Amino acid sequence: MRILYSWLKEYVDPGVSPEDLSKHLLLMGFEVAEIQTLGPGFEGVVIGEILEIGKHPNADRLNLCSVKVGGETLSIVCGAKNVAIGARVPVARIGAKLPGGRAIGPAKIRGTESQGMICSAQELGLPNGSHEGILILPADTPIGQDAAALLGGSDHALEVEITPNRPDLLSHFGLARELSIHFGLPLNSPAAGAVNANGASRTVGIEAKDGCGRYVGRDLTGVRVSPSPGWLAKRLEGAGLRPINSVVDVTNYVLFELGHPLHAFDADKLKGDVVVRRAKTGEKIKTLDGKEHALEAGDLVIADASGPIAIAGVIGGEATSVTDKTTKVFLEAANFDAGTVHRTARRLGIRTDSSYRFERGADPEAAAAASARAADLILQIAGGTAAEPSDAYPGRRDAAPISISAARINRILGSAFPADRVEALLKALATRTSPLADGIQFFAPSHRGDLATPWDLAEEVARHLGYDRIPSEAGPVKPLRPKSIPVVDLVDSLRDAMRAAGFYEAYNTDFVSQAQMDLFGANAPKRPIKVLNPIAEDQAYLRPSLVLGLLNNAVYNMHHGASGVRLFEIGRVYELNEQREPVERTYLAALQLGDFSDKGTWRSWRDDPSAYFYYAMKGAADAVLSRHEQVERAPGERNALFHPSASVVVRAAGRPLGRYGAVHPSILKSLGLERHHAGAMLFNLDILAALETPPAKFVPYSTLPTVVRDLSIVTDAAVEFKNIHDAIAGLPHVSSVELVDVYEKAPIPAGKRSLTLRIELSPGDKTLRDAEVQAVMQQAIDRLAKDCGAVLRG
C-alpha cells in the first residue's frame, strides 16, 4: 500500500518524520519497504505576468513575450497557443533546473534571444501534466514568488507492506485510524458533505446472496465529465495511479482514502434491470483493460438485460464505462464475497486495487459511507444532481462479542501488562465494550473481521504495548520420551560412512528435465511426477532418481577443471504408484567418475577401468551394507544406468534394495563424457532402515599368537572368488581368508588365473603347533583342489 505522507497527515499527525514513522510501523507489524521523497522536481522557476505579446520576427508560430517577474521584465520566446496578456505563468529563468535534469541557459531561438522559458505543467512535472500549453495560474498568484514553494511542495510516499489479515489498513484513513490508536492521537474523519439528494436510485437485485452481502447504488444525473482538478490528480499520481477522468478518479480517490472499492457505470448504457448474479457458462465480457474474458459458472457478475456489465469486485466492463461524454452515472458501493473475488481474479489473471481489497475482506458497513463521500466529490467536481441511494443489505451480521480480561491476555503472552492499560487499549479498539465480572465483553468494529478470539486480542495488546515487553523467559519443561526415526538415524550414519569412504556430499534440487529422464531410455520410470506449474521447461518433473543430479554435477565439475569426482547424495525420489498416488522414497546415490590416484588394496583392475569402478563401488557398497550381512547379491540384469556385466543387484528378503557397479558407457556418451569411466550405486534407505540390524555383540578372541600363511593357487578363470573363499573359510582354526593378488598373465596359461590368498589361523586354548598348521593348510589345498579344481602355483 502506497501511502502519501501529506495525505495521511490530513487524518492524523503522528508528529514524527516519515523515517521514524516507518520504524514505528515495523514494530506494529508493517514493514515499510521504501520511502520515496517526492520533491517539486524543479528550481529557479518564478511566477511572472505576461505584459505584452509580439510576433517573433523570424517564425510565424512563435511569440515574443514581455514577462514581468518581480522587479524586472524578461523577453521570452514562447510557442504555446494559450499565451494571453495578463496571464500569471511559471517562468524558468536562466539557470533554472527542470525535471529530468533539463537546465535553462541563455538561448537564441530563430535568431532572437530568449531570457528563459514559460513552462507548461508537464515541463514542471506537475500532476495535471497532460494539459496542452503553458500553465496558467490564478490571477491573484503573487508575481515573483518561487513556483516550487507554490506548486511543488515536497512530500513522501511510503510503501507499507500490509499483511493479508488487515484489509482495513489499505487506505490512508485506515492507516491513520491505526496510528491514532497506537499513539493515542486524535483522528480526523474525511469530510463527507451532506449530499443534496432528489428522487430515488434504481435498485439492484441481489440474486447471488452468498456472493454479495450488500449493494449500495446511486444514480447521478447532469454530470459533466472532464479531467480532474490538479489537487486530485496530484494525489492520485502520488499514490501511484494514473488520472483518467473526474468521475473515475473520484472512485479511485475514495478507494485510497477510505479503502472501499467503488465502481461507476455510464447509466445511459445500462439496459433494463441490474442484478448481481453468478455468471452463466459461456458468457463473455470485454473489460476495461480491453480484453475479452470467458466467464465460468462460479464467477460473480453485475448484469443487465444484455448480460454481464462488470465482474463483481474485480473489473468493470468496457461497454458501460464512464467516458468524457457520460452525463448519467450509476455509482456502485458493494460488498462482494472474498473467496469468489479471489478465485475469479486469480483465474483471469487480473489484479486490481478493487480485487485486492475484496479478496482480503471488505467492511460492509463502509459501503454507504464510501458511496456518500464519492457522490459528494462528484457533485463538487463534475456537477449534476444525486438521487437517494438504494441499499440492499441482506448480509448484515453482528460479530459475536469476545469475553476477555487482562489476566487472560497475560496468560497467553506470559506477560505482565497492567490491567488498566490493557482495558484502555481494548476500549480504543472496540466499537463498544460492556463489563463482565472478571473482564469485559469486546465488540469488534466491522472493519476488524480479524478480531474473533482472545488470541487475536492478545496479539493486538502485544502489538500496541510492545512485543519487547514480553519477557524472554522459558518456564521449566517436562522431559518427553524422545522418538527416533530409523531412516533418519540411518541417513545420519551413512553420511559419515560415505564421507569416510572419500565421497563429497551433493545437494541437488528435486526438479529434472525431460531430457534427463530420456537418459534412462526404455528403462525410464513409468509414472514420473509431473510439475503442473514448473518454473522452467527443464524442471518439469520431480526426480525419479538421485543419479540424474549427480551425473549433472559430474559434467559440471569435469568442465570446470576437475580430473575426477566422487559424489554422493541422500534425498527423496518421487514416482506415482498404480493408484496415481505420489510415493516418496529416501535413497542414497553415489557416483565416482574420472581419474583417481588411490588404487585400492589389490591390483588386477589396473588394465580394466570397468573392473576398477565396479570394485570401487563394491567397496563403497560394502561400507553401506556393513551391518546387513543377510542381503542377497546377484549379477545385474539389463539396466539403463549400469554396465550389464559389471554390476550387481542387491535384494533384501526378495525386495530390490539397490544396485552398484560400473556405469553403462552409453550414459557417459550421452553426457559427452565418453573418454571417462564411472561407477555408481543406489540404495533404497527406507528398505535398508527397515531391515533388522543384529545388535552389536562382543565375540571373544584368543590372546595366543595367530599364524598367517599365504597360498598361491591357479584355477580356471571362471571359478569365482566366493567359491574359493567359502571352500576354506570353514576349516578349523581359519579366522579369515583375504585376497592379496590376482594374476592372469604369462606364465599363467590362458583361461586360468592365479590367486594369492592370505589365510589367518587362530589358536584355540593352546598355541598352534607347526604340525597343526601344516594339517590345516593341507586340508585347505585338498579342499581347493576338490571344490575348485585349484592347483598350487609352482
Place this chain on the structure above:
Amino acid sequence: MTHYAMPDRKSWEKEWKEVSGHALVAVNSATSLDGLETLRLEYLGRKGRLTSLLKDLKDFDLGDRRELGGPSNAFKEELSAAIDAKKAELEGAAQDAAIAGTKLDLTLPGLAPAEGRLHPLTLVMREMTGILSRMGFSWAEGPHVETDHYNFESLNFPPNHPARDMQDTFYVDAGSGVPGSILLRPQTSPVQIRRMEAQRPPLRIMAPGRVFRHEAVDASHGAVFHQIEGLYVDKGVTMADLKGTLLVFIQSLFGPKAQMRFRPSFFPFTEPSAEVDMQCILCEGSGCPACKRTGWMEVLGAGMVHPNVFKGVDYDPEVWSGFAFGMGVERIAMLKLGITDLRLFYQNDLRFLEQFK
C-alpha cells in the same frame, strides 16, 4: 687364554694387577662395537682373563680367597657396567651416523587418506538440530508432496484466501482429485499437523526438511530450500516461553552475544504471530549493507499455535497451548559461513564443497 701358568698367589697377583690396571682404560677408549666386543671376550669371555682369575681363586686358601675375592668380584661388575655403557654409547653414535644422511623437505604435503566432505547444509542442519535436540525436541518427518488439506486447510488458511498467495506453491499432477490439490510443500508446517494427529500432547518436535517455492531463483531465493520447524505443546505454554526458547537457541547457534527482536507479523496458523530478527552479526547492530543498514536481520517466523489449528487436530485450545517456529536453513548457513549466493549450495562445485570440513 690364560696368561699365567700356575694358580699361585704371586703370579695371580701379578696378573690381577695387569687386568685391573688396564681393562677399564681399554674399554673406555674403545672406538668401535667390534673392538669393544674383542675387549669383552678378552676379559669377561668364558676363558677371559678376569673370568680365569676368579675361577682360579677356588684353589687358594680360605684366607687368600677372602682377601682377593672381594675386590676382584667388584671389579668384574664395574667392568661389565662399563662395557654396557660404552656399548650403548657406540650404538647411539652409529645410529646417529646412519640417519644423518636423511634430508627431507619438511613442507611437502602429507600423504592424506582420500577424505570426503559433508555438504555445508548438512553441517549447519546438524548443528541446528543438535541444539534443538539437546533442548528436548524430537525429530519429525513428513512428505514433500503434500495435500491441500495438510498444507493449507488444517493450518487455518481459508480456501480462496490471499494468505495462500504468501507462498507461491508448486502443484503436481497426481491423485484422482481436483488438479491443484496435490502440491509440493512450501513450508515444513504440515509436519506439525501430522504429528499432532498421531500423538496426544504434550509434545516437542523439530521438523527439518526441504520446502519448495514457485519463485524466481536468485542469490538469496531458491525454488528449493530447507527449513527447520519447531513445535511445543503443553499446558500453560506462553509467548514468554517462545521468546526464551528462541533466545537460548539463537545464542547457542550464534554465540552468547546474539540479540533477538520480536516484531508482530501474520501467519494463519499462529496467533499472536511474530517475525524474529537477530542483531546483524556482521556490524553488531550499527548498520551495514548486509542488514540493509537496519542493524537487524530477519531469521525466523514464530507464534503461538492458532486455536483453529488445535481444533482441527482435536486438541482443546482452552486446555493446551503451544508455540511454533520455522526458519530457513540456507539463510542461517549463509550467515554462518559467509556465503553470499544461495545457488552455490546446489551447484555442487568440488571447489565449493571441499571448503567445509
